[in-house]
């Protein structure tokens with residue numbers, strides 16, 4: 001992970017970076033970050049990416065060995081992805097797939113993924129993150145066993161200190177104390 005700048009954001013020098021950082025420190029609550037620590041040391045602002053490299057607002061070039069958060073697996077600055085996104089944003093930026101509707105990209109992607117998935121996996125459920133994928137999986141598995149007439153099958157097994165995400169169910173699967181949903185247990 002890029003190291004934070006040592007320079008404080010206060011005492012802004014009037015540059016756009018100083019303005020952005022001041023706003024960030026005041027108004028942006030960062031995940032997995034101690035806000036006090038962030039206030040003491042300004043975050044590093046990443047402004048551009050190309051291939052496997054990223055640049056911060058001060059022009060430092062870095063190898064992005066973390067690939068974003070393990071998710072920029074095709075690299076930065078791909079003209080073909082930019083064009084595909086531009087074309088789709090213009091045609092139909094969003095529609096839901098509730099209530100017996102679908103969209104061409106959802107239908108095509110589901111079909112392509114099913115074709116390369118292991119045998120027996122024929123259907124795709126789209127979510128917007130790994131955390132919500134795992135929450136959805138917990139609900140689906142429980143619903144499945146309810147429908148199978150075995151509603152007591154509720155136990156999920158995971159490895160100690162595993163990370164499965166930061167939503168309530170996903171965090172409770174792992175046992176990493178900082179992310180543990182038991183800290184925010186919802187009453188029934």
Ligand SMILES: Cc1ncc(COP(=O)(O)O)c(C=O)c1O
Pocket residue numbers: 069070128129130131132134163164165166
């Ligand atoms: C194994 C694993 N599961 C789940 C997640 C959560 O994904 P997301 O950050 O998209 O919610 C991560 C994220 O790093 C992960 O590494």
